[in-house]
Amino acid sequence: MRRPLSLLVVASLALLGAVVAGPPAAVAADPLTGRLVDSTGTHPPVVGATVRLRKVKGGEPGAVVDTDTTNGKGRFELDAGPGADDEYYVQVVPGTFQGGFVGDGYVQPTAAGAMTYGPHAAIGKILANPAYIQGRVVNSVTKRPVRGVRVTARSANDLGQVEGADTTDRQGRFQINRLECEDDCYLRVNGAPRGYEVGYRACDAGVVPAWGDACASPIGRVGRVFLDKG
Structure with a gap:
């Protein structure tokens, strides 16, 4: 018995599609x-x-x-x-x-x-953990920003080793990058070139002359550091 030409065409196309498509693609694993x-x-x-x-x-x-x-x-x-x-x-x-x-x-x-x-x-x-300490140096009386102040981060394990440094901008802002310390970095603030005191950031965010009276600065944002006139 002869099959209709239309049925032969449909069957041929279906077979061709199966050959071209090949096996189903593998499903990607969950990452x-x-x-x-x-x-x-x-x-x-x-x-x-x-x-x-x-x-x-x-x-x-x-x-x-x-x-x-x-x-x-x-x-x-x-x-x-x-x-x-x-x-x-x-x-x-x-x-x-x-x-x-x-x-x-x-x-x-x-x-x-x-x-x-x-x-x-x-x-x-x-x-x-952040790899930076970011803050803002301000006049302790006027609360206005103090620019041009050098701020260095020093390790508690070796106070002679400077971990990083930055100089405050017009807004008194500084950011010391590429730090590896966690809770043992101390900030030394040198306000002398601008007529301010030199010392270390204290627990109350002021500045004290001796490291022994200072507080370690947390990584990340420390807020304002209050600096007195020298």
Whole structure:
């Protein structure tokens, strides 16, 4: 019995479509995810930080598998590739915030304090320490900004070691970047060139002449520093 020509055409097209289309594409695996936030204040998101997924080699961080940049909400996604079933380190590259390796909800300074994660882990919120101290130097009486004042951050472990420095602008603002200290940075304020005192930031945000009477400055934003005329 002869088949209608139309049925033969339909069958041929269907067969051709199956050959061209091939097998269905593999579904991408769920990536490893997390959200990086500031450890200080109200924990705002850390935006624009570089995060890497690294293999574990001999118990240490190995080759980089994938890299992402945190978005406006601090979120990142790292893809270990199809069929991955190993454990990985998650590394945060130093920038405006201190770098290190993720573990126990924090960016740890070294891999020794970090954890390893499966390729599809949802880590959740990760606290990162700022790598800066930001503040504003003002006249203690008038509360007006004082420009041209040199502010240095010094380690409590070695007061001769300067961790970083900046000079106040017209608004009295300073920001000392690339710091690695957490709660052991002391601010030294040199107001002499502008007719002001020289000393260390105190617990009440004033300035004292001796380091022994000073307070360590927290990382992040310290607010105003009140400077007396010399």
